[in-house]
Amino acid sequence: MESQEIQRVRGTNDVLPRERASQQAALDQWRSLFALYGYQPIDTPVLEPTDLFLRKSGEEIAARMYSFTHWNRNLCLRPEFTASVIRAYVNHLQDRPLPVRLQYAGPTFRYEKPQRVRHRQFTEVGVECIGAEGPAADAEVLATARHGLEVVGLPGARFVVGHLGAVLDLLGQLGMPLRAQSLVLGSMERLSRSPTDSQLVVERLVSMLGAGEDGDEENGSLGDLLRSFGPEGAARIAEDLLERANFSLSGGSRSPSEIVERLLSKWDRPDPTPALQRASDFIAQLRSAAGPPREALPALRGVLASFDLPDAPVRDVERALEYFEAYGGQPAAVEVDLSLARGLRYYTGLVFEVYDDEENQIAGGGRYDDLVRALGGRSSLPACGFSFGLERVLAALERKQASAVVAPAVEVLVVPVAVDDYPEAAHVAADLRGAGVASEVDLRFRGIKANLRHADHERIPLVAIVGEREREESVVLVHDMRAFSEVRVPRGDVVNGVKGRLSSTSVEAM
Amino acid sequence: MVLPSKGMEDETLAFLGACGLSVDRSNPRQYRARIQSLSNVEVTFQRAGDIFEKVDEGSVDLGITGYDVVAEYRREDDRVSVLLPELGYGRCSLVLATPESWIDVSSVHDLSEIAALTRAAGRELRVATKYPNLTREFLYDHGVNYFSLMESSGALEAAPTLGYADLIADITSSGVTLRENRLKTVAGGTILESEACLIGNRVALAADPAKLECTRLLLEAMESSLRARPFLSVTANVQGGTPEAVARRVIAHGDLGLQGPTIARVHPKSADDDTDWYAVTVIVSRDRLQDAVDSLRRAGAADITAIQVAYVFESKAWSYEALLRAIQPNGAR
Numbered sequence: 082m083e084s085q086e087i088q089r090v091r092g093t094n095d096v097l098p099r100e101r102a103s104q105q106a107a108l109d110q111w112r113s114l115f116a117l118y119g120y121q122p123i124d125t126p127v128l129e130p131t132d133l134f135l136r137k138s139g140e141e142i143a144a145r146m147y148s149f150t151h152w153n154r155n156l157c158l159r160p161e162f163t164a165s166v167i168r169a170y171v172n173h174l175q176d177r178p179l180p181v182r183l184q185y186a187g188p189t190f191r192y193e194k195p196q197r198v199r200h201r202q203f204t205e206v207g208v209e210c211i212g213a214e215g216p217a218a219d220a221e222v223l224a225t226a227r228h229g230l231e232v233v234g235l236p237g238a239r240f241v242v243g244h245l246g247a248v249l250d251l252l253g254q255l256g257m258p259l260r261a262q263s264l265v266l267g268s269m270e271r272l273s274r275s276p277t278d279s280q281l282v283v284e285r286l287v288s289m290l291g292a293g294e295d296g297d298e299e300n301g302s303l304g305d306l307l308r309s310f311g312p313e314g315a316a317r318i319a320e321d322l323l324e325r326a327n328f329s330l331s332g333g334s335r336s337p338s339e340i341v342e343r344l345l346s347k348w349d350r351p352d353p354t355p356a357l358q359r360a361s362d363f364i365a366q367l368r369s370a371a372g373p374p375r376e377a378l379p380a381l382r383g384v385l386a387s388f389d390l391p392d393a394p395v396r397d398v399e400r401a402l403e404y405f406e407a408y409g410g411q412p413a414a415v416e417v418d419l420s421l422a423r424g425l426r427y428y429t430g431l432v433f434e435v436y437d438d439e440e441n442q443i444a445g446g447g448r449y450d451d452l453v454r455a456l457g458g459r460s461s462l463p464a465c466g467f468s469f470g471l472e473r474v475l476a477a478l479e480r481k482q483a484s485a486v487v488a489p490a491v492e493v494l495v496v497p498v499a500v501d502d503y504p505e506a507a508h509v510a511a512d513l514r515g516a517g518v519a520s521e522v523d524l525r526f527r528g529i530k531a532n533l534r535h536a537d538h539e540r541i542p543l544v545a546i547v548g549e550r551e552r553e554e555s556v557v558l559v560h561d562m563r564a565f566s567e568v569r570v571p572r573g574d575v576v577n578g579v580k581g582r583l584s585s586t587s588v589e590a591m
Numbered sequence: 592m593v594l595p596s597k598g599m600e601d602e603t604l605a606f607l608g609a610c611g612l613s614v615d616r617s618n619p620r621q622y623r624a625r626i627q628s629l630s631n632v633e634v635t636f637q638r639a640g641d642i643f644e645k646v647d648e649g650s651v652d653l654g655i656t657g658y659d660v661v662a663e664y665r666r667e668d669d670r671v672s673v674l675l676p677e678l679g680y681g682r683c684s685l686v687l688a689t690p691e692s693w694i695d696v697s698s699v700h701d702l703s704e705i706a707a708l709t710r711a712a713g714r715e716l717r718v719a720t721k722y723p724n725l726t727r728e729f730l731y732d733h734g735v736n737y738f739s740l741m742e743s744s745g746a747l748e749a750a751p752t753l754g755y756a757d758l759i760a761d762i763t764s765s766g767v768t769l770r771e772n773r774l775k776t777v778a779g780g781t782i783l784e785s786e787a788c789l790i791g792n793r794v795a796l797a798a799d800p801a802k803l804e805c806t807r808l809l810l811e812a813m814e815s816s817l818r819a820r821p822f823l824s825v826t827a828n829v830q831g832g833t834p835e836a837v838a839r840r841v842i843a844h845g846d847l848g849l850q851g852p853t854i855a856r857v858h859p860k861s862a863d864d865d866t867d868w869y870a871v872t873v874i875v876s877r878d879r880l881q882d883a884v885d886s887l888r889r890a891g892a893a894d895i896t897a898i899q900v901a902y903v904f905e906s907k908a909w910s911y912e913a914l915l916r917a918i919q920p921n922g923a924r
Contacts, residue, residue, distance in 0.1 A: 288700055335692075340692065341695075344694055
């Protein structure tokens with residue numbers, strides 16, 4: 082049977098030399114830039130315990146992880162870097178003086194519907210600044226992101242800056258239970274979109290949180306009656322009643338008292354609709370007040386005041402943007418939007434996303450002051466960070482500029498005329514490499530003419546030919562592909578001869 | 592073509608028979624047989640659960656199995672297409688079932704909260720199932736995020752009682768087994784509705800025109816037979832002057848037939864009988880039979896007969912057209 086081509090896994094990409102070169106260029110630029118700000122490189126495993134991302138990253142991410150059981154352990158491919166970096170910090174670096182600045186780059190994985198700019202394996206490149214609170218650190222992270230886009234040639238991207246404090250304050254004021262808060266935070270994007278959409282979301286959340294079909298009148302009055310016996314009495318009576326009705330509550334993994342307690346608490350639960358409606362209205366108002374800082378900041382203050390909420394989140398954003406400006410460079414286009422939620426649940430303060438000219442998100446980040454503690458840190462530590470989506474930044478770059486001229490793989494092609502000339506050719510190539518000149522030896526013994534064609538095709542500037550005659554005369558024939566010239570260089574002078582030609586002709590010929 | 596043995600075997604053979612594709616199985620113990628009307632189709636029998644795999648690997652070209660199996664085993668890179676999704680038998684549902692004693696649980700939303708509570712208590716909600724992929728996706732879609740799946744092939748219904756799972760996701764058709772094991776379904780907890788379906792290996796069919804033609808004949812027979820199921824052909828004798836007059840009278844007394852009545856003259860047995868009887872034929876769906884009979888009576892009909900329509904062929908076999916699209920290079924599935 083003919084052996085079949087094996088296709089790569091859907092949503093993943095082979096990065097071929099040309100693209101790989103532009104990736105590496107961006108990676109190198111960012112690595113040195115982040116180092117200029119004091120961020121030290123760190124690497125963490127691609128494979129992590131699933132629990133790491135379930136603790137704080139939010140419920141939505143669980144559904145999008147590549148997770149599996151291997152010998153009874155729940156493992157996953159990391160869906161993002163921050164939780165891994167903080168885990169590593171908690172494991173190893175807690176004794177370091179603060180702040181600890183770390184940078185990283187590597188593949189991350191999410192099981193999503195692949196689209197033009199969305200892949201299932203993608204590369205995140207970013208920084209985390211651990212142990213610094215408030216607008217000063219937020220501004221540094223914003224400035225690093227802006228600077229990072231500038232160095233790779235993508236200035237003027239649009240920054241959308243938000244702050245989760247506003248919504249968190251409101252949810253606290255409404256006295257929503259944690260699970261409800263988490264559901265609202267997870268639905269913020271849809272709640273801010275359109276009135277019809279948000280109405281659907283509210284209805285869904287009500288059914289998820291409410292007493293559901295048990296919440297009718299009948300149960301209400303039974304609940305009232307039971308409540309009059311006090312919490313413990315109610316549970317005892319309910320259990321007793323069910324037992325007398327010959328309804329066994331045993332036979333599952335939950336204890337009878339657990340079941341009765343939850344049933345009573347379900348009856349007790351207030352209708353979540355008003356609170357959800359208010360949260361939905363609030364988010365919609367935040368969204369409609371979004372815009373450039375000059376207009377948005379006062380408008381947002383107004384919204385917060387009308388909901389009796391402190392204006393601290395707006396002050397935070399205002400200060401951070403002020404400091405952000407002080408970092409200089411080409412100013413970014415900034416929009417303030419306090420309904421911005423980001424996909425991950427661990428954010429607690431200022432958050433931001435960066436968009437290219439086609440409205441693809443190319444970077445994002447923010448403040449996550451509870452994560453260190455949640456991942457087992459000794460004390461609670463403020464922290465913030467951001468990451469670029471490498472592939473997306475490069476896609477935006479590629480649209481902007483004509484594709485760069487690809488550098489040839491080597492500068493010299495060393496050609497043995499016959500098989501017997503191979504050892505001498507290998508030696509010449511070794512001498513060149515020793516001097517830092519990238520060289521390849523013809524391994525297919527193509528002959529001179531075919532080799533010259535090959536060099537032309539691959540844009541290799543010099544071809545060094547070694548034949549029997551050259552060996553006898555102790556010279557190397559150096560053919561310059563761009564100057565169409567050929568010179569005989571003494572064998573002992575090959576390195577200098579080649580280097581000289583590379584530096585002179587490359588300038589005039591290119 | 593591979594057919595399910597055990598469980599769905601009798602129903603499958605009955606279905607094929609109704610499509611005019613009777614399977615000639617000389618000995619019921621034999622695992623090979625032929626379809627009488629399509630002599631180049633060889634039939635084998637496998638467990639329903641293995642059929643998807645056999646078709647995917649290409650050791651057989653076509654198969655009939657439960658849609659539940661297809662939905663659970665399908666992959667992004669498989670070679671299997673569902674050629675006919677609903678063969679009208681083998682119906683069952685994949686449902687979540689909790690112990691009856693969980694009186695605080697009425698809908699899937701309760702499970703989302705219980706999963707969170709269980710996790711807060713340092714445990715994980717354990718769901719036993721033979722359908723891990725469908726169950727996982729369903730639970731995530733319904734806000735149940737913290738759970739572990741206990742993959743099991745034994746008697747799932749006993750898992751909650753035996754204590755190795757908190758709830759189960761399993762196939763049920765009548766619900767009796769669940770009730771006997773003191774389990775209950777929850778509102779919104781149906782993961783999948785399933786029935787028997789016909790699947791085929793796209794790659795194998797695309798590579799061989801003879802197989803493709805054979806598949807076309809099978810699809811023509813099955814599709815037109817399935818389409819005909821609800822329909823009866825009703826014929827009545829109506830007296831009247833001309834065919835047009837009869838037609839007007841019939842149409843005036845009821846909205847009948849897929850298009851309208853077909854009318855043909857009845858030739859009397861004796862030459863001197865000059866009564867002008869016409870046979871009126873309409874096709875009606877089974878649930879409208881009595882309406883049709885009443886309408887025809889009002890139009891003066893006598894001697895009304897009704898027979899089951901065996902096939903309804905449309906201008907094309909749509910399932911075959913869909914297969915052709917799927918096997919085109921770059922064709923969408």
